[in-house]
Amino acid sequence: MRADIVILAAGQGSRMKSNLPKVLHTIAGKPMLEHVILAAQNTQSMVGEGKIHVVVGHGADQVKAALGHYDLNWVHQDQQLGTGHAVQQALPGCEGADVVLVLYGDVPLIEPASLISLLNTSNIGSLGLLTINLANPSGYGRIIRNESSRILAIVEEKDATPEQQAVSEINTGIMAIPGNKVSHWISSLKNNNAQGEFYLTDVVAMAVEQNVSVINTQPQSRIEVEGVNSRIQQMELERALQEKLATDLMINGVTVVDPKRLDIRGEVTAGHDITLDINVVLEGNVVLGDNVIIEPGCIIRNSVVGAGAIIKANSILEDAVVAAQCEVGPFARLRPGAELQEKARVGNFVEIKKSIIGKGSKVNHLSYVGDAELGDNVNVGAGTITCNYDGVNKFKTVIGDGAFIGSNSALVAPVTIGRGATSGAGSTITRDIPDEQLGVARGRQRNLDGWQRPVKKH
Ligand code: UD1
Numbered sequence: 001m002r003a004d005i006v007i008l009a010a011g012q013g014s015r016m017k018s019n020l021p022k023v024l025h026t027i028a029g030k031p032m033l034e035h036v037i038l039a040a041q042n043t044q045s046m047v048g049e050g051k052i053h054v055v056v057g058h059g060a061d062q063v064k065a066a067l068g069h070y071d072l073n074w075v076h077q078d079q080q081l082g083t084g085h086a087v088q089q090a091l092p093g094c095e096g097a098d099v100v101l102v103l104y105g106d107v108p109l110i111e112p113a114s115l116i117s118l119l120n121t122s123n124i125g126s127l128g129l130l131t132i133n134l135a136n137p138s139g140y141g142r143i144i145r146n147e148s149s150r151i152l153a154i155v156e157e158k159d160a161t162p163e164q165q166a167v168s169e170i171n172t173g174i175m176a177i178p179g180n181k182v183s184h185w186i187s188s189l190k191n192n193n194a195q196g197e198f199y200l201t202d203v204v205a206m207a208v209e210q211n212v213s214v215i216n217t218q219p220q221s222r223i224e225v226e227g228v229n230s231r232i233q234q235m236e237l238e239r240a241l242q243e244k245l246a247t248d249l250m251i252n253g254v255t256v257v258d259p260k261r262l263d264i265r266g267e268v269t270a271g272h273d274i275t276l277d278i279n280v281v282l283e284g285n286v287v288l289g290d291n292v293i294i295e296p297g298c299i300i301r302n303s304v305v306g307a308g309a310i311i312k313a314n315s316i317l318e319d320a321v322v323a324a325q326c327e328v329g330p331f332a333r334l335r336p337g338a339e340l341q342e343k344a345r346v347g348n349f350v351e352i353k354k355s356i357i358g359k360g361s362k363v364n365h366l367s368y369v370g371d372a373e374l375g376d377n378v379n380v381g382a383g384t385i386t387c388n389y390d391g392v393n394k395f396k397t398v399i400g401d402g403a404f405i406g407s408n409s410a411l412v413a414p415v416t417i418g419r420g421a422t423s424g425a426g427s428t429i430t431r432d433i434p435d436e437q438l439g440v441a442r443g444r445q446r447n448l449d450g451w452q453r454p455v456k457k458h
């Protein structure tokens with residue numbers, strides 16, 4: 001089946017009070033419109049095929065620039081004359097579709113499962129509506145049924161009689177329209193209503209008039225069909241999605257100490273028996289092996305943490321790879337290209353950038369290691385700095401297996417410290433140290449006998 005999907009995203013979203021178009025505001029780190037695009041793609045891959053058309057207006061250039069990497073048919077609606085008018089702009093591209101499914105760029109949490117069930121139910125050429133019953137239906141279009149509970153029409157709140165306003169079943173806006181009817185219906189819409197708009201919802205009465213059956217399905221959960229008009233609603237959906245993501249992790253064997261204090265802004269692949277403590281933020285693609293412990297206050301972005309590793313409190317990882325059984329932190333920063341091999345340890349106030357820390361090696365205190373390659377079982381003393389940058393170019397530091405770098409060493413790259421070599425504490429190492437040798441580069445200590453401390457002048 002070819003199911004084309006039209007996503008309406010032309011509205012301004014003035015209640016967001018923002019220079020950013022509403023549909024680019026994020027939920028769980030992703031623009032709302034991107035959530036909808038992904039749900040649309042998923043749905044199409046399960047029901048067959050189809051094109052995705054996105055109707056843009058306000059901030060169109062910004063929206064297209066942000067999501068230009070998706071395979072989408074961008075459609076412009078210069079004036080927002082109503083939801084029916086918006087769909088009309090996309091119709092030329094929908095020719096040949098079996099069904100046209102209408103979604104909203106500001107209703108971000110719609111699930112493919114609900115769309116698939118709507119499409120399957122309306123498969124036989126009927127008009128499909130996604131509806132829901134709300135205790136407080138105000139603001140929405142109401143579903144009007146006859147005595148035998150057949151759907152007759154959708155009436156917008158502003159056009160509804162008090163009796164119609166009392167109906168609790170509402171139109172979510174999501175609708176599946178038969179492909180062979182859509183262009184005739186849409187081109188027959190009139191704007192003689194309270195808002196002077198071309199209402200998409202008027203196609204329901206047309207279907208009834210032409211004896212096309214109108215069916216409905218309901219979503220699994222209410223948050224799927226909730227729209228975002230304000231930052232408060234955005235926050236509510238953010239929390240609802242975060243709760244769901246945390247629940248999914250727990251179902252899959254992850255201990256989440258407090259689901260309200262975990263934030264996931266991307267894709268997490270997690271093994272078993274992981275513990276995520278409070279105030280952890282996981283961003284981008286994060287892979288966590290079995291038995292990993294993430295202590296409070298860590299931010300982990302696009303990184304891999306191997307089985308049994310522990311990331312102690314307040315550490316930040318970005319584009320880093322941490323192998324099994326490593327220990328990182330507290331207060332460590334792993335920047336892009338940091339690679340810790342098995343059982344390596346990086347301690348407090350240590351920054352690692354674009355460097356390999358070999359198996360069992362330790363950089364435990366107050367150090368900067370950048371553009372370096374450390375072998376296995378290296379011990380880097382407190383306060384060590386790789387001086388990798390001369391203000392113009394970057395250079396590499398190579399440290400062999402089993403080397404011992406004394407505290408407060410400055411290793412001026414390019415430089416190689418041999419296997420089993422030692423640098424004396426406080427040295428500024430500008431030349432290579434051969435294997436097994438000691439390199440010392442500092443002023444020799446003199447002790448002055450009979451030295452008098454200065455005394456205060458009166
Ligand atoms: C619409 C439905 C209403 C439903 C409600 C669900 C109609 C006439 N009414 O009402 O039955 O209960 O959604 O939230 O369809 N848009 C455009 N171009 C336009 C007009 C709207 O792209 O010309 C987009 C908006 O950006 C928004 C969406 O369509 O994302 C819905 O438009 P909105 O004006 O908010 O419709 P409602 O009045 O809420």
Ligand code: CA
Pocket residue numbers: 227
């Ligand atoms: Ca609305």
